Amino acid sequence: MILRFPLLLVLALCMGQLVAQTTFPYNGVFDQRSGHYALTGATVHISPERVLDNATLVIRNGKVVSVQASGALPQGAVEVALTGKHIYPSFIEAYGTYGMPAVETSRGSWNSPPQLESETEGAYAWNQALRPETDAAALFTVNEKTAKALREAGFGTVSTHHSDGISRGSAAVVTLAEDRENEVLLERRVAHHLSFDKGSSQQNYPNSRMGAMALLRQTYLDADWYGKQRRDETNLSLDAWAELQELPQVFAVDDWQDALRADQLGDEFGKQYVIKGGGDEYQRLDALKTTGATFILPLTFPKTYDVSDPYAADLISIAQLRHWERAPGNVAAVAEAGIPFVLTADGLEKPTDLHDAMRKAVKAGADSKLVFAALTTGPAELLGIGDRVGTLEDGMLANFIVTDKDPFVEKATIYQNWVQGHPFELKPIKNVELASGYTIEVGDQTFTAEVSGEPGSQKMKVTTASDTTARDVSFTESGGVVTFQFRPGEDGGYYRINATRVGDGYTGTGRGPDGEAVSFTATPRQTTATTTKDSADKKEESPTEYRGKLTYPNIAYGLTELPETARILFRNATVWTGEDGILPETDVLITNGKISQVGKGLADRGATVVDATGMHLTAGIIDEHSHIALLDVNESSASSTAEVRMQDVVDAVDENIYRQLAGGVTTSQLLHGSANPIGGQSALVKLRWGATAQEMLFQGADPFIKFALGENVKQSNWGDRNRVRYPQTRMGVEQIFENYFSRAKEYGRATAAGEDIRRDLELETLLEILNGERFITCHSYQQGEINMLMELAERHDFRVNTFTHILEGYKVADKMAEHGAAGSTFSDWWAYKFEVNEAIPYNGALMHEQGVLTGFNSDDAEMARRLNQEAGKAVLFGGVSEEEAWKFVTLNPAKMLHIDDRVGSIAAGKDADLVLWNDNPLSIYARAERTYVDGKEYFNREDNEARRAELAAERNALIQASLDDKNSGGDTQKPNGKARRLLHCDSVSH
CATH class of the missing domain: 2.40.128.120 (Quinohemoprotein amine dehydrogenase alpha subunit, domain 2)
Known part of the structure; x- marks a missing residue:
């Protein structure tokens, strides 16, 4: 017998009808109804690739029995007539927190002392940010209010995790039914979640991105060692970590650069992460594709900036305006690049905002079928649950939504969301919806x-x-x-x-x-359907046109195309060779990124000729001590952080890269700050504007590390709350060095002897110093401490490579020369804090006279733009010759950094890192007209002036588009400029 009921009555009968096997007792008369329904007359979207018109969907016991063209109804089924409606599989949230306890984010009071050790009770990891033992399935509780909101957005299944910490433990897959937890939990462990954010942990370490990466590296090594050895300890966190390694590894990041950082980390340990992205992947698709990662893309798009106030609008950068315009096209761009992805509602103000967001993505060029797949079959496959959810094939869970039209293209109404065969009525179907x-x-x-x-x-x-x-x-x-x-x-x-x-x-x-x-x-x-389909097809055929540009990096003065190496002949320049004197009316030929010839009357050999008559050609300036292009500068949480790497936090989108190219700088050593005696490993970069962080690294260079002395490391100027971390005196600083090098020696002895010891990244780095494989640049001011470190180094049979900004170097220059230490100093800084009160502007000249390899550094993003003028001060203060003074910012820093065989002077065979000046480079009137790195032109002053007008026009076009969107009813936000924080030695992230 076929039973037919009005729809509202059917929904009333449906509630609670799923019959399932359970270990729980039943109080009362057992309900044996099987939830047997036939939904007829709808267009059933079985999967993104399979659609049946006027179909019958049969479900029973919470599962799909069949989907077929209209025909005879099964015996005993309750018919639900849905003529003219559409049925889709319910969406799957791949990155949810449904049913999880709230994350406590309190950091204590403003004057709380630093927390150096974990306060987690039990035999767990040493660091509170490591929580691999967190089991989302054990924490999960049904939350009907949240479940209702998610169902209204079209979701039926959620991969949920506790988003707290760097290792966040395992995720669980649950449905959004109203049953008890035992019945909605589909899978206990489906993924291991990670991030760079330490979450609620109040423990000091880590307080930087590089610290988080170092912690993850050490944890991978510790877990490997712990799993193989006889254990002297029990560590429940490492036990749990090992159990999670065979699961999909989901890594949450903030932006495309973080995605590359995470992938680099994963590659070191053979892990292919699934990356939950930041929504700006379109900015660097080529690099992201090489990661091989599947991305979980958010659909969070910036609101339109309210630019009606012309002066407030000036707060907004062109990068922000470009992102506002392009963010909806991110999904289309990722798809076109061939990068696999799924979608998430994470980050939206409310789940139902998903509807507008996915339609924006389609309008911006995304294929609606791909969006459909990215919310159904894609997440199901990613989480290993494709045999139960994601489609409406026979045997799948009866998770589906009923709509009036295509929700991926049109503003659709979701009437019902069926979860495990339970119908949830979202909006009553009372009125027919007609065409125009x-x-x-x-x-x-x-x-x-x-x-x-x-x-x-x-x-x-x-x-x-x-x-x-x-x-x-x-x-x-x-x-x-x-x-x-x-x-x-x-x-x-x-x-x-x-x-x-x-x-x-x-x-x-x-x-x-x-x-x-x-x-x-x-x-x-x-009909609306026909109109929409035609317009959608037309949209897919016509790519979205943008008013803003996509550049590398995608900020002002970014490059639309990366420069290529060219054959260039500089004709008739005054050439500051750095080795063979200053040569007037001389030619320089560069080929394949190298200097191939220096001389007079050189044949052009098909090169592009640059008439340099009346101009000066020099090697690019080398800044021995810089903090530009970094996300963080200090991991200030411990007295030694030798394990952290500045190359992990190189920020390739820092506008200071371009500004310093405009000042003639081509190479910079990016140093850790001075928050601790033993800082982090340096990053040596060439200022390749538009490159990724990895592409900027100076390949083949010797590794360095930052040490520090003085007030900063003993925290004398950090306030009374910072009286916890050792050392608190200059005597303690010496003891830290002594202790760590003694430990490193023992570590080296045990390693060489083949003893079964735990691999320690911190001690490995210090052992490299003892073995002459890594070199020290030391932040220093006062003569007593400078002497101390040289004597300590000699006791341990190594040498301090460079004392940087060494303002009392003139007092100990003879000892430095004897020790073999170089001095990289400021030209004329003094009296900005107590320990530099005896600095003098003759310091550089006096060290140079004593045979110390001497250079000038910036330690400041602004000063680095004028290092040519800083070099000129060596002539003013101390009478250093122009030729030798110029070496203070070119050849001498190259020698300090052991790269003088590659850069620092103009000689055949060296890298073509060159600067063409309009005047004597030591003059205050000198301007860098062109700057080359590896023979590629990264700065051209004439082009720069032309780009100013282009940027102004682009900015105005984006502002006009913003006004149009606001006046059309778009949601707006107030202008909120994001000024870059300029980092210095004492800058701390948290």
Whole structure:
């Protein structure tokens, strides 16, 4: 027997009808109903690739029994008539926190002392940010309020995790049914979640991105050692970590650079991360594709900036305006690049914002089928649950939504969301939703129908060719049957029609004004579905046009195309060779990124000729001590952080790279700060504007590390709350060095002897110093400490390579020369804190006179733009010759950094890192006109001036677009400029 019920009655009967095997006892008479339904007449989207029109979806016991073209209904099924509606698999949230406890984010009071050790009770990891033992399945509780919001957005399944910490433990997959936790939990462990954010941990370490990366590296090594050895300890966190390694590893990042950082880390340990991205992947698709990662893409797009106030609008950078315009196109760009992805609602203000967001993505060029897949089959496959959810194939869970139209393209209404066979009514299906117009044939009459209004409040009027007076048509829907009623003229009776939807129109029968039987058809003249499909197809064929540019990096003065190496002949320049003197009227030829010839009257050999008459050509300036292009500068949490790496936090989108190219700088040593005696490993970079962080690294260079002395490391100027971390005196600083080098020696002895010891990245780094494989640049001021470190180094049989900004170097220059230490100093800084009160501007000249390899550094993003003038001060203060003074910022820093065989002077065979100046480079009137790195032109002053006008025009176009969007009703936000924080030795992230 086939049972047919009105829809509302069906929904009432459905509640609680899933019959499942359970270990729980049942209080009362057991409900044996199987939830056997046949949903008829809808267009069923079985998967992104399979669609059946006018289909019957049969479910029983919470699962799909079959989907087939209309036909005989199964015996005993309750029919739910859904003529004209669409059925899709419910969405799957791949990155959720549903049912998880709130993350406590309190950091204590402002004057709380640093927390140096973990306060987690039990045999767990030494660091509170490591929480691999966290089991989302054990924490999960059904939360009906949150579940309701997610169901309204179309979700039926969620991969949920506790988003707290660097290792966040395992995620669980749950459905959004209202049953007890045992019945909605599908999988206990589906993924291991990680991030760079330490979450609620109040423990000091790590307080930087590089510290988080170092912690993860050490944890991978510790877990490997712990799993293989006889254990002297029990570590429940490492036990859990080992159990999670075979699961998908989901790593949450903030932006495309973090994605590359995470991938680099994963590659070191053979891990292919799934990356939960930041929504700006479009900015560096080529690099991200090489990661091989699947991305979980957010659909969080910036609101339109309210730029109606012309002065407030000046706060917004062109990078922000570009991102506002391009963010909706991120999904399309990632898809076009061939990068696999799924989508998440994470980050949206409310789950239902997903609907507008995914339509924006489609409007911006994303294929609607790919968006469909990225919310269904993609997450199911990623999480290993594709045999249960994601499609409506036979045997799958009965998780599906009922809509009036395609929700990925149109503003659709979700009427119902069925989860595990439970129907949840979101909006009642009370009114039929009509197209904009129909041709109606009823009996022997033909009418033209016009429809106005939004679905749910539509109105219809009919006219005829002979009578253009519009007549109202009333219509109601029940059980998939639409009843139309209208009077064809002012007098006479009504047409009364019952019709059902067939395709995009309606067919039925009824009675005419005289009571006669009539047939009825309503054929759409232009249906919403047809219009949308045509416009969607047209959109896919026509790529989105943007007013803003996409550059490398995607900020002001970024490059639309990366420069290429060229053959260039500089003709008739004054050449500051750095080795063979200053040569007037001399030519320099560069080929394949190298200096190939220096001389007079060189043949061009097909090169591009640059007339340098009256101009000066020098090697690029080398800054021995810089903090530009870094995300963090200090891991200040411990007295030794030798394990952290500055190359982990190189920030390739820092505008200071371009600014310093404009000042003639081509190479910089990016140093850790001075927050601790033993800082982090340095990063030596060439200022390749537009490159990624990895591409900027100076390949093949010797590794360095930052040490520090003085006030900063003993925290004398950090306030009373910082009286916890050792050392607190200069004596303690010496003891730290002594202790760590003694430990490193023992570590080296045990390693060489093949003893079974734990690999320690911190001690490995210090052992490299003892073995002459890594070199020290030491932050220093006062002579006593400088002597101390040299004597300590000699006791341990190594040498301090460089004392940087060494303002009392003039007092110990003879000892430095004897020790073999170089001095990289400031030209004329003094008296900005107590320990530099005895600094003098003659310091550089006096060290140079004593045979110390001497250079000038910036330690400041602004000063680095004028290092040529700093070199000139060596002439002013101390009478150093121009040739030798210029070496203070070129060849001498190159020698300090052991790269003088590659850069620092103009000689055949060296890298073509060159600067063309309009005047003597030591003059305050000198300007860098062109700057080359590896023979590629990264700065051209003439082009720079032209780009100013282009940027102004682009900015204005984006502002006008913002005004258009605001005036069209778009959501807006106040202008909020994001000024870059300039980092210095004492800058601390947290």
